Amino acid sequence: MEQWHYEQQRAQLADIRDELSALSAKASSRDGSVEVTVDQSGIVTDVRLEPSALRGAAADLGRAVTEAAREAARLAHQRVSETIGPIEDIVGRMPDPEDLLPGAPSLREPDAEVVQQPAPVGYEDDEYDDYYD
Numbered sequence: 001m002e003q004w005h006y007e008q009q010r011a012q013l014a015d016i017r018d019e020l021s022a023l024s025a026k027a028s029s030r031d032g033s034v035e036v037t038v039d040q041s042g043i044v045t046d047v048r049l050e051p052s053a054l055r056g057a058a059a060d061l062g063r064a065v066t067e068a069a070r071e072a073a074r075l076a077h078q079r080v081s082e083t084i085g086p087i088e089d090i091v092g093r094m095p096d097p098e099d100l101l102p103g104a105p106s107l108r109e110p111d112a113e114v115v116q117q118p119a120p121v122g123y124e125d126d127e128y129d130d131y132y133d
Contacts, residue, residue: 012086019083027071029053029064036065040080042073 023040033053037046053061 016083016087020080023076023079023083025072025075025079027068027075029068031064034061034064034068036068036072038069038072038076040076042076044069044072 020040024037024045026035026037028035031052033050035048036044039045047065049061053064
């Protein structure tokens with residue numbers, strides 16, 4: 001029964017990963033002259049301009065593109081949050097890496113301090129230079 005549950009969770013995570021990779025969002029400026037599409041990260045992937053957008057001042061066009069891009073990024077962020085909502089239950093039942101490996105960063109406490117490993121001790125190259133000459 002536990003194996004089936006694990007396989008079901010794994011399939012659900014794969015579906016969510018696929019959905020996230022295909023996620024995009026579109027938004028238009030208030031006047032509808034500019035439409036911007038972004039990917040799941042909010043990165044602009046497409047900009048479409050109506051002919052009327054090119055008839056105004058350059059500053060107005062810049063504002064319209066920025067306005068549409070910000071709204072599209074906000075929508076993408078909202079959709080990502082909605083998409084990953086179902087996995088929060090799965091992640092909540094997983095052990096925290098810090099519980100398994102002392103010094104590992106905690107996923108439950110994102111601001112937790114990470115234990116720094118000591119830097120490796122260096123050595124002088126000069127003593128070996130003669131050996132390889």
